Amino acid sequence: MTFPTAASPAATPGQTAPMVLFKGVTKRFGDDANAFIALDGVDMAVGRGAITGIIGRSGAGKSTLIRLVNGLEKATAGEVVVDGTEVGGLNDAALRGLRREVGMIFQHFNLLSSRTAFDNIALPLEIAGLDRAAIKAKVGPLLDLVGLGDKAERYPSELSGGQKQRVGIARALATSPKLLLSDEATSALDPETTQSILALLKQINADLGLTVLLITHEMEVVKTIASHVAVIDKGRIVEQGRTFDIFTAPQHETTRILLSSTLGIGLPEWLRSGVKAAPSTGDRILVRLTFFGATAFQPLTARLVTEIGGNVNILAGAIEEIAGEPFGTLVVAYPATPDVLERADRFYAETGLATEVLGYVA
Amino acid sequence: MSPDMLFDILWKSLLQTLHMVAVSGLVGSLIGLPIGVFLATSARGELFPAPALNSAIGLVVNAARSTPFIILVVAIIPFTRLLTGTSIGTTAAIVPLTIATVPFFARLVEAAIRDVDKGLIEAARAMGATPMQIVLKVLLAEARPAILLAFTMTIVSLIGYSAMVGAVGGGGLGDLGIRYGYQRFMPEVMLAVVLVLIVLVQLVQSAGDALARRFDKRNRKT
Numbered sequence: 001m002t003f004p005t006a007a008s009p010a011a012t013p014g015q016t017a018p019m020v021l022f023k024g025v026t027k028r029f030g031d032d033a034n035a036f037i038a039l040d041g042v043d044m045a046v047g048r049g050a051i052t053g054i055i056g057r058s059g060a061g062k063s064t065l066i067r068l069v070n071g072l073e074k075a076t077a078g079e080v081v082v083d084g085t086e087v088g089g090l091n092d093a094a095l096r097g098l099r100r101e102v103g104m105i106f107q108h109f110n111l112l113s114s115r116t117a118f119d120n121i122a123l124p125l126e127i128a129g130l131d132r133a134a135i136k137a138k139v140g141p142l143l144d145l146v147g148l149g150d151k152a153e154r155y156p157s158e159l160s161g162g163q164k165q166r167v168g169i170a171r172a173l174a175t176s177p178k179l180l181l182s183d184e185a186t187s188a189l190d191p192e193t194t195q196s197i198l199a200l201l202k203q204i205n206a207d208l209g210l211t212v213l214l215i216t217h218e219m220e221v222v223k224t225i226a227s228h229v230a231v232i233d234k235g236r237i238v239e240q241g242r243t244f245d246i247f248t249a250p251q252h253e254t255t256r257i258l259l260s261s262t263l264g265i266g267l268p269e270w271l272r273s274g275v276k277a278a279p280s281t282g283d284r285i286l287v288r289l290t291f292f293g294a295t296a297f298q299p300l301t302a303r304l305v306t307e308i309g310g311n312v313n314i315l316a317g318a319i320e321e322i323a324g325e326p327f328g329t330l331v332v333a334y335p336a337t338p339d340v341l342e343r344a345d346r347f348y349a350e351t352g353l354a355t356e357v358l359g360y361v362a
Numbered sequence: 363m364s365p366d367m368l369f370d371i372l373w374k375s376l377l378q379t380l381h382m383v384a385v386s387g388l389v390g391s392l393i394g395l396p397i398g399v400f401l402a403t404s405a406r407g408e409l410f411p412a413p414a415l416n417s418a419i420g421l422v423v424n425a426a427r428s429t430p431f432i433i434l435v436v437a438i439i440p441f442t443r444l445l446t447g448t449s450i451g452t453t454a455a456i457v458p459l460t461i462a463t464v465p466f467f468a469r470l471v472e473a474a475i476r477d478v479d480k481g482l483i484e485a486a487r488a489m490g491a492t493p494m495q496i497v498l499k500v501l502l503a504e505a506r507p508a509i510l511l512a513f514t515m516t517i518v519s520l521i522g523y524s525a526m527v528g529a530v531g532g533g534g535l536g537d538l539g540i541r542y543g544y545q546r547f548m549p550e551v552m553l554a555v556v557l558v559l560i561v562l563v564q565l566v567q568s569a570g571d572a573l574a575r576r577f578d579k580r581n582r583k584t
Contacts, residue, residue, distance in 0.1 A: 096490035102488075106481060110482050110484065112503065113504060113580045126499065127489050127491045128490065155579040171489075
């Protein structure tokens with residue numbers, strides 16, 4: 001499983017270099033004696049035109065990682081290359097130039113309370129030195145783009161959380177950046193608003209061809225919009241690749257734990273408490289079946305019952321869409337007797353179903 | 363004392379108070395504002411990192427603030443004379459009042475600026491703003507209501523301080539109250555002075571509150 005760079009299906013054809021490249025990036029905070037290592041040898045590429053998610057628990061280093069991209073933090077060692085430019089080597093003026101080409105949105109929106117929606121969106125343009133007429137020409141369409149055409153003169157305190165983030169997105173797009181950084185942009189929003197903001201980001205990505213790099217602790221966010229994902233834990237990237245591949249076949253423990261909260265992959269509580277590692281006589285085996293790719297569209301459940309016999313219990317299951325592809329999981333239990341197990345294994349081998357034995361239940 | 367005479371000296375004293383408070387308040391605040399901004403932005407890792415200078419200025423500010431005002435008035439008489447050519451009178455009194463205002467207002471401005479959400483500074487940095495743009499477009503704009511309240515508080519304190527400059531012949535309402543009301547034992551003058559001061563402080567405070575509210579967009583309801 002390699003992370004997408006040039007050959008990534010989501011990358012724009014013809015543009016081979018990644019938008020962002022982390023090369024052996026290490027970040028330490030504090031002095032040498034009791035330094036805190038936030039990032040430890042991160043190698044990663046963010047494909048052009050793609051939406052890439054970095055997921056990890058709080059304190060995993062994802063905030064530091066995204067702040068290296070626009071130079072809000074400086075790497076202790078290694079290189080961060082944005083569109084061919086090594087960020088660490090830029091002087092202050094050049095860094096400010098780069099920042100105007102990289103938009104950023106925040107968990108708590110970070111809008112100026114003293115400015116209206118219009119003037120908040122105008123701020124990066126004022127900073128860039130545009131005159132009032134040019135600013136007006138840019139801000140109006142941006143307000144429309146984020147669906148706030150009628151809220152231009154509202155102050156942030158008069159807007160809902162979702163509307164504030166829309167202003168934040170419009171502000172981040174004001175200088176026509178080539179890269180958008182999203183720092184937990186939906187973490188302070190309710191699920192419904194989260195979905196609408198994610199849909200907006202997806203639309204902007206598609207319409208403007210804007211590369212998006214987002215960090216989040218919510219698998220749901222990655223699942224919904226990111227075509228590629230990297231899992232970060234204790235300052236290291238433990239797994240990276242296409243979102244669908246990572247979600248359907250997680251290799252690392254951290255990924256599994258993060259995934260267990262979503263996708264119906266976690267066992268229901270009533271079931272989990274009764275699971276044993278080894279079978280005793282009369283126990284039933286607990287198996288998780290995963291459907292994706294070719295298997296997702298076949299009527300396998302009915303055949304499973306026919307093959308194994310009528311003793312199959314379906315205990316949990318879900319069918320999801322991950323990065324636009326269907327993905328199903330089913331937790332089933334059947335008698336752990338040699339003949340049943342043999343029939344089941346034969347069936348799995350024949351159909352190519354991915355399975356995982358979770359344990360045994362009475 | 364006849365009511366006419368009372369009114370006359372009250373009016374004269376009020377004008378002296380207003381003169382002293384207005385000039386020292388404006389000049390002191392204009393000097394104090396950049397010092398307050400500097401104090402709030404020059405610690406290690408901030409916009410204009412200069413930790414040594416920050417500590418030094420902080421020390422001077424603290425020293426000035428811990429000196430009792432009446433001692434400051436007397437202690438800087440040579441400086442006052444150098445500046446105004448005299449050490450007595452209303453104009454001379456403006457010098458110590460201004461010097462007392464600077465550290466007072468600077469500390470209030472520092473607190474107001476430090477209260478601005480750090481996320482806004484980060485957002486502005488991410489937009490490619492220079493440190494100066496962050497101060498002008500973000501910090502001062504966001505802290506404006508708090509700075510207006512700080513200015514109001516400064517003016518109210520100055521009205522109080524101005525009562526003490528009678529010691530150097532500064533005149534004003536406080537001086538009138540002491541000389542007539544207390545030393546000549548004319549309670550009606552004392553009462554009139556106190557009433558005028560109460561009204562004055564109320565007006566200043568109300569005006570300041572109204573102005574601060576006007577610029578505060580944080581709690582507007584839809």
